[in-house]
Amino acid sequence: MKNELTFQGSIYMFFNEIIGQDEIKQKLIKSVKDNRISHAQLFLGTEGCGSLLLSIAYSQYINCYNRKEGDSCGICPSCVKFSKLTHPDLHFVFPVTTSEKVKKDPISENYISQWRELIINSPYFSENQWYEYIKVENKQGYISVKESNEIIRKLGYKTYEAEYKTMIIWLPERMNPSSANKILKLLEEPEDKTLFIMVSENTGPVLPTILSRLQITKLAKIEKQSIEKSLINKYSLSPSEAEDIAGIANGNMVKALSLIQLKGETSLNLSKFREFMLSCYKHDLPEIQNWIDNMSGQGREKIKDFLEFSLRIIRENLMINQELPEITYMDQEEKDFSLKFSKFINLTNVYAIYEEFNNAYNYIESNANNKIVFFDLALKIFSLIKK
Ligand SMILES: [Zn+2]
Numbered sequence: 001m002k003n004e005l006t007f008q009g010s011i012y013m014f015f016n017e018i019i020g021q022d023e024i025k026q027k028l029i030k031s032v033k034d035n036r037i038s039h040a041q042l043f044l045g046t047e048g049c050g051s052l053l054l055s056i057a058y059s060q061y062i063n064c065y066n067r068k069e070g071d072s073c074g075i076c077p078s079c080v081k082f083s084k085l086t087h088p089d090l091h092f093v094f095p096v097t098t099s100e101k102v103k104k105d106p107i108s109e110n111y112i113s114q115w116r117e118l119i120i121n122s123p124y125f126s127e128n129q130w131y132e133y134i135k136v137e138n139k140q141g142y143i144s145v146k147e148s149n150e151i152i153r154k155l156g157y158k159t160y161e162a163e164y165k166t167m168i169i170w171l172p173e174r175m176n177p178s179s180a181n182k183i184l185k186l187l188e189e190p191e192d193k194t195l196f197i198m199v200s201e202n203t204g205p206v207l208p209t210i211l212s213r214l215q216i217t218k219l220a221k222i223e224k225q226s227i228e229k230s231l232i233n234k235y236s237l238s239p240s241e242a243e244d245i246a247g248i249a250n251g252n253m254v255k256a257l258s259l260i261q262l263k264g265e266t267s268l269n270l271s272k273f274r275e276f277m278l279s280c281y282k283h284d285l286p287e288i289q290n291w292i293d294n295m296s297g298q299g300r301e302k303i304k305d306f307l308e309f310s311l312r313i314i315r316e317n318l319m320i321n322q323e324l325p326e327i328t329y330m331d332q333e334e335k336d337f338s339l340k341f342s343k344f345i346n347l348t349n350v351y352a353i354y355e356e357f358n359n360a361y362n363y364i365e366s367n368a369n370n371k372i373v374f375f376d377l378a379l380k381i382f383s384l385i386k387k
Contacts (some may be wrong), residue, residue, distance in 0.1 A: 010083040010120060011083055011085070011119065011120045012074055012083055013053065013057045013060050013072075013082060013083065014057060014071050014072060014074060015028075015054075015057050015061065015070065015071050016070075016071055017057075018050050018053050019226050019227060019230045019253055020050070020222035020223045020226030020227070021049070021050055021054060021219060021220075021222065021226075024054060024217065024219055025054070025057075027217070028054070028058045028061070028217075029061065029070055032058075032061060032067075037062065037164075037195065038215040039190045039194055039195055039196065040187045040190065040196040040198075040214050040215065041195075041196065041197050041198070041214060041215045041217060042197075042198045042199075042200055042203070042211070042215070042216045042217070043055055043197060043198070043199045043200070043217050043219060044201075044203060044216055044217065044218050044219065045201065045218065045219030045220070045221075046201055046221060046251075046252065047126050047127070047201055047252055047254055047255075048124055048126065048221075048222070048249075048251070048252030048253040048254035048255055048256070049219045049221055049222055049252070049253070050124065050219070050222060051199045051201075052119075052168070052170055052199050053119075053123055053124075054219070055168050055197040055199050056082070056085070056090075056119075056168065057072075058197070059082070059090060059164070059166040059195065059197070060072045060078070060079060060082040062163065062164050062166075062195070063078045063082070063087070063089070063162045063163055063164060063166075064076055064078055064079055065077070065078055065079075077161075078161070078162060084116070084120075085115075085116040085119060086116070087162065088160040088161065088162075089159050089160050089161065089162035089164070089165045089166065090162075090166050090168070091151075091154050091155075091165070091166065091168065092108060092112065092115060092168050092169075092170065093108045093143060093147055093150075093151060093168070093169045093170070094108050094111075094115060094130070094141070094143075094170040094171065095127070095130075095140075095141025095142055095143055095170075095171050095174035096108055096110065096134070096136075096141050096142070096143075097131075097136050097139045097140065097141045097142065098136070098139070099134060099135060099136045100135065105144070105146050106144070107144065107146055107147045107150055108147060108150075111134050114133060114134050118130065118133050124253040124254050124257060125254060126254045127141075127171060127201075129254070141174055142174050142175075142176065143169070143171075143172070143174050143175040143176075143179055144179055145176075145178050145179045145182060147179060148175075148179040148180075148182035148183050149182065151167060151169075151182075151183055151186070152182070152183065152186060154167070155167060155186060155190075155191055155194055156191070159193065163193060164193050164194065165191070165193065165194050165195065166195045166197065167195070167196050167197070168197050168198075168199060169196070169197070169198045169199065170199045171201065172198040172199075172200055172206050172210065173200055173203065173205040173206050174205075175206075175207075177207060180206070180207045180209075181207070181209075183210075184210065184213070187210065187213040187214070196214075198210075198214060220251070221250065221251020221252065222251045222252075222253055224247065225246075227242075227245075227246040227249055227251070227253060228242045228243055228246040229242075230253075231245060231246060231256065231260070235260055237260070240332055241263070241331075241332070244331055244332065245260060245263070265305070266331075266334075267333060269305065269306050269309035269310075270309070270313070270334060270337060272291075272295065272306055273306070273309065273310050273313060274341075275287075275291055276288075276291055276295075276378070276381075277341065277344075277381070277385070279291060279378075280378055280381040280382050280385055281344065281385050283382055288378050291374075292371055292374045292378070293371075295370070295374055296370035296371045296374065300364065300367075300370075303364050304361060304364055307357055307360055307361040307364065308361070310357050311354065311357050311358060311361070313330075313334065313338070314345065314350065314353055314354050314357065315354070316329070316330055316334070316338065317338050317341055317342040317350075318342075318345060320338050320339075321342045321343075321345050321346060321347075321350070322347075344385050349385065352380075352384050353381065353384050353385075356377055356380045356381065357377070360373050360374070360376075360377045
């Protein structure tokens with residue numbers, strides 16, 4: 001359980017499970033121990049830094065009946081309800097918009113089950129990924145005046161069972177001035193034992209009158225080492241892959257995760273490319289036939305993706321061949337492959353090889369028959385790559 005952030009239908013929102021951010025965690029824990037919980041707070045951090053998760057873990061910790069040293073217990077009735085994100089005193093507000101299902105006056109409540117689902121299944125996500133998840137990807141979400149009225153209504157109730165009512169507002173920058181003004185008074189004169197946490201990526205659009213009432217906690221990007229560690233432990237990457245990805249992700253866990261996905265696809269393309277070139281080199285007709293049967297069964301988009309990848313790898317190999325490796329952009333697996341492959345590419349054949357792959361791409365795009373295109377391509381490569 002310690003190594004799994006998610007499991008069926010619930011999530012252990014321990015501080016320990018959140019990647020990096022140790023300094024902030026200690027600060028938050030200390031504020032609870034010292035009994036100095038500010039009632040209106042703003043967590044400010046860029047995409048993929050884990051700020052939303054920290055706000056939930058913080059609230060869970062505050063309300064835990066049996067706090068451990070540095071984390072909540074995970075098993076008391078409050079923690080159990082937090083793990084499903086269904087605690088009656090835990091409220092969420094986030095940007096929403098109209099959709100197929102919600103035609104008019106959308107509020108967070110309309111999307112609360114998708115919200116819980118997304119956090120539980122994929123705790124690190126971007127604003128765009130949220131809109132994709134609720135299938136409104138072309139529209140910008142917002143927090144409306146109707147939503148502000150809901151906030152006031154919900155916080156007007158007395159707490160059901162928790163010590164604190166928590167209202168987490170994700171992306172307050174999506175409130176317009178009239179919805180923001182509506183909750184000003186609540187921030188000024190809060191009900192007793194109410195905790196507001198606004199989780200923002202950019203305070204630019206947030207009203208100064210709102211900002212001035214919030215205690216601001218700035219979150220740094222996640223440290224590279226922490227991302228690396230989690231990629232190795234939770235996503236089974238090798239240390240060198242983890243280092244590559246953590247370097248490019250630059251403290252953004254959302255980006256790291258999309259790079260892993262991309263890498264899966266790239267590495268599949270590389271092995272297909274390797275198989276194709278090798279069987280062309282060996283003039284192994286049955287093997288080539290097999291390869292073509294397999295490839296033709298893929299969808300058009302996957303095939304185009306493969307051909308684009310091939311064009312890139314050929315270009316990169318020409319660079320290596322010309323001893324200009326410093327201007328290539330390849331990961332370790334591609335470099336290892338290219339060390340051998342670049343020997344078969346030179347100035348006399350590379351442009352023709354490139355041209356043939358490019359033609360294949362254009363034929364596929366104009367709906368030519370997949371099998372014929374690849375068979376034709378194989379014959380051309382046969383003769384271009386001499387034994
Ligand atoms: Zn607990």
